[in-house]
Amino acid sequence: xxxxxxxxxxxxxxxxxxxxxxxxxxxxxxxxxxxxxxxxxxxxxxxxxxxxxxxxxxxxxxxxxxxxxxxxxxxxxxxxxxxxxxxxxxxxxxxxxxxxxxxxxxxxxxxxxxxxxxxxxxxxxxxxxxxxxxxxxxxxxxxxxxxxxxxxxxxxxxxxxxxxxxxxxxxxxxxxxxxxxxxxxxxxxxxxxxxxxxxxxxxxxxxxxxxxxxxxxx
Amino acid sequence: xxxxxxxxxxxxxxxxxxxxxxxxxxxxxxxxxxxxxxxxxxxxxxxxxxxxxxxxxxxxxxxxxxxxxxxxxxxxxxxxxxxxxxxxxxxxxxxxxxxxxxxxxxxxxxxxxxxxxxxxxxxxxxxxxxxxxxxxxxxxxxxxxxxxxxxxxxxxxxxxxxxxxxxxxxxxxxxxxxxxxxxxxxxxxxxxxxxxxxxxxxxxxxxxxxxxxxxxxxxxxxxxxxxxxxxxxxxxxxxxxxxxxxxxxxxxxxxxxxxxxxxxxxxxxxxxxxxxxxxxxxxxxxxxxxxxxxxxxxxxxxxxxxxxxxxxxxxxxxxxxxxxxxxxxxxxxxxxxxxxxxxxxxxxxxxxxxxxxxxxxxxxxxxxxxxxxxxxxxxxxxxxxxxxxxxxxxxxxxxxxxxxxxxxxxxxxxxx
Ligand SMILES: Nc1ncnc2c1ncn2[C@@H]1O[C@H](COP(=O)(O)OP(=O)(O)OP(=O)(O)O)[C@@H](O)[C@H]1O
Ligand SMILES: [Mg+2]
Numbered sequence: 001x002x003x004x005x006x007x008x009x010x011x012x013x014x015x016x017x018x019x020x021x022x023x024x025x026x027x028x029x030x031x032x033x034x035x036x037x038x039x040x041x042x043x044x045x046x047x048x049x050x051x052x053x054x055x056x057x058x059x060x061x062x063x064x065x066x067x068x069x070x071x072x073x074x075x076x077x078x079x080x081x082x083x084x085x086x087x088x089x090x091x092x093x094x095x096x097x098x099x100x101x102x103x104x105x106x107x108x109x110x111x112x113x114x115x116x117x118x119x120x121x122x123x124x125x126x127x128x129x130x131x132x133x134x135x136x137x138x139x140x141x142x143x144x145x146x147x148x149x150x151x152x153x154x155x156x157x158x159x160x161x162x163x164x165x166x167x168x169x170x171x172x173x174x175x176x177x178x179x180x181x182x183x184x185x186x187x188x189x190x191x192x193x194x195x196x197x198x199x200x201x202x203x204x205x206x207x208x209x210x211x212x213x214x215x216x217x218x
Numbered sequence: 219x220x221x222x223x224x225x226x227x228x229x230x231x232x233x234x235x236x237x238x239x240x241x242x243x244x245x246x247x248x249x250x251x252x253x254x255x256x257x258x259x260x261x262x263x264x265x266x267x268x269x270x271x272x273x274x275x276x277x278x279x280x281x282x283x284x285x286x287x288x289x290x291x292x293x294x295x296x297x298x299x300x301x302x303x304x305x306x307x308x309x310x311x312x313x314x315x316x317x318x319x320x321x322x323x324x325x326x327x328x329x330x331x332x333x334x335x336x337x338x339x340x341x342x343x344x345x346x347x348x349x350x351x352x353x354x355x356x357x358x359x360x361x362x363x364x365x366x367x368x369x370x371x372x373x374x375x376x377x378x379x380x381x382x383x384x385x386x387x388x389x390x391x392x393x394x395x396x397x398x399x400x401x402x403x404x405x406x407x408x409x410x411x412x413x414x415x416x417x418x419x420x421x422x423x424x425x426x427x428x429x430x431x432x433x434x435x436x437x438x439x440x441x442x443x444x445x446x447x448x449x450x451x452x453x454x455x456x457x458x459x460x461x462x463x464x465x466x467x468x469x470x471x472x473x474x475x476x477x478x479x480x481x482x483x484x485x486x487x488x489x490x491x492x493x494x495x496x497x498x499x500x501x502x503x504x505x506x507x508x509x510x511x512x513x514x515x516x517x518x519x520x521x522x523x524x525x526x527x528x529x530x531x532x533x534x535x536x537x538x539x540x541x542x543x544x545x546x547x548x549x550x551x552x553x554x555x556x557x558x559x560x561x562x563x564x565x566x567x568x569x570x571x572x573x574x575x576x577x578x579x580x581x582x583x584x585x586x587x588x589x590x591x592x593x594x595x596x597x598x599x600x601x602x603x604x605x606x607x608x609x610x611x612x613x614x615x616x617x618x619x620x621x622x623x624x625x626x627x628x629x630x631x632x633x634x
Contacts, residue, residue, distance in 0.1 A: 044630075048626050048629075053534075053535060053625050053626045053629070054626040073539065073540075074539065077534075077537045077538070077539050078537060079537075080535065080536065080537040081536060081537025081538075082537070084535075084537075086532075086535040086536070088532075088629065090528075092528055092529070092531065092532040093532075094222070094529050094532070094533075095229070095529075096222070096225035096226060096228070096229045097222070097225060105533070105536055106536045106537065108221075109536060109537055109538055109542070152536075164629075
């Protein structure tokens with residue numbers, strides 16, 4: 001199973017500038033993959049195509065044996081909801097909601113907030129935020145916010161985590177904590193983790209690195 | 219999405235409150251002004267319907283035209299050319315065959331009651347003072363069935379008129395104008411006819427100045443005698459079971475005979491056209507409230523969508539569908555509309571109550587001691603629905619735009 005990309009091309013704008021130029025890549029279940037490369041080489045673009053948030057200009061994306069282009073909008077969204085977690089560089093928490101509410105948002109979509117509440121509290125505990133469950137994001141530090149975002153990505157017990165420079169906005173201590181959490185979930189839960197990073201140290205933690213340059217994998 | 223929608227609204231307290239205030243004031247204004255206009259209208263309509271009659275059959279006024287004398291003077295076969303053509307108006311008009319009408323009315327299933335009347339212009343003489351008035355000869359039992367006159371009696375009983383014996387009841391303003399008192403005798407005459415004494419046995423106050431200062435009710439037989447026209451009547455006042463039928467019934471009857479048949483609203487076209495104008499004003503007001511409330515909501519939601527782009531992206535990445543996002547913003551508009559409409563209706567109710575307690579001078583004409591305010595539930599329902607509709611319509615566009623945003627475009631533009 002896993003995710004399989006075949007001959008992916010992606011271009012933007014008019015006249016089209018080609019950003020991805022024929023990508024073939026397979027990510028197997030349980031892998032811990034880092035995407036690295038210079039700024040502007042197309043890492044984020046690749047990650048969003050891998051995660052169904054973006055569509056390629058040509059080529060096919062297959063997740064768990066199914067072609068994404070053949071799934072309808074409801075299927076894609078419920079797949080995202082149950083099987084995927086996202087972590088972005090800028091945490092993207094909902095500022096009106098408390099820590100626990102933020103973590104439970106994916107569960108709320110399926111009316112599973114009650115069932116997932118214990119899991120959410122467990123994650124918050126493990127991430128060292130147990131005394132802050134009722135705080136609003138604005139009352140947390142950047143590192144704490146990023147941990148909340150990760151707890152939210154994990155709350156549904158997804159198969160895949162996609163992270164675009166999850167440590168990009170953090171100091172090295174907080175960066176270590178975040179990467180430690182990823183590593184642990186990859187080992188304990190067999191969660192497939194795909195992340196983009198600029199940091200060679202963090203990249204070296206991965207079981208595999210995908211090196212990109214100018215829209216191609218090298 | 220309810221939960222998040224409410225949180226969003228609370229996170230923008232000041233904007234939310236301002237928009238809400240706008241909707242509340244708009245709805246309240248609608249309710250209060252409608253209450254005032256409709257209160258006034260229904261008061262007037264009540265006066266017109268119940269003091270006059272639903273349908274009035276009256277003798278056609280007979281005008282003398284250039285050739286209407288030809289036959290009488292010269293016979294049918296002569297072509298007449300008048301040096302000075304006759305003109306004018308025949309003195310008094312009578313219903314020619316009242317028996318045919320009354321027989322018909324007695325049979326019509328939608329006629330509740332009818333009253334024969336003889337209406338004459340009279341001169342009142344009290345000592346050296348003279349005044350003109352409108353003397354209506356009626357059969358009091360019949361008349362009471364057709365109108366609510368008894369309800370408006372301030373002194374005495376309408377039936378005291380009896381069926382003869384020169385007893386009358388007169389408008390309270392007329393009594394005042396004459397300087398007369400109840401139980402006093404005044405003299406009435408028709409045209410150049412002789413004066414006869416009539417005893418005032420009661421007064422009424424309809425609340426319509428024109429009627430209260432000129433109308434006199436007397437027994438039909440007495441009025442016929444005064445005018446020297448025994449057995450004649452000039453009008454038949456008809457009450458229907460359903461007042462809504464009045465105009466239709468009147469139009470149908472109008473084709474039956476020589477008489478003029480008019481429903482209460484046909485007879486008071488002038489007033490009805492004032493009401494039409496009022497309704498236009500009211501609807502224009504309604505429209506402007508809709509627009510103001512609508513723009514308020516459109517504005518606040520448009521801003522919210524822009525402010526919340528990141529959150530839209532993250533919700534979509536969590537698997538929330540475009541229509542969930544649309545719902546999120548639509549709900550915010552609807553909450554504002556519903557809350558504003560509800561509170562506005564309550565405020566409008568309060569304002570209406572205050573207005574209803576304002577005293578207005580009875581002298582200036584329109585009856586009641588207080589301002590007439592309508593508290594019809596339909597006004598409140600309509601006010602509320604207006605607010606609701608405005609919010610639904612104006613929330614729709616920004617909400618749909620929010621649903622159309624794709625997460626990837628937002629993420630690229632936010633962190634790109
Ligand atoms: N919507 C867009 N329209 C036009 N060009 C785009 C768009 N999105 C991305 N690009 C271009 O595509 C290229 C790759 O972008 P991408 O974000 O994938 O790079 P990246 O490797 O993630 O860079 P960074 O390390 O700075 O995040 C860049 O040159 C960028 O300018
Ligand atoms: Mg990037």
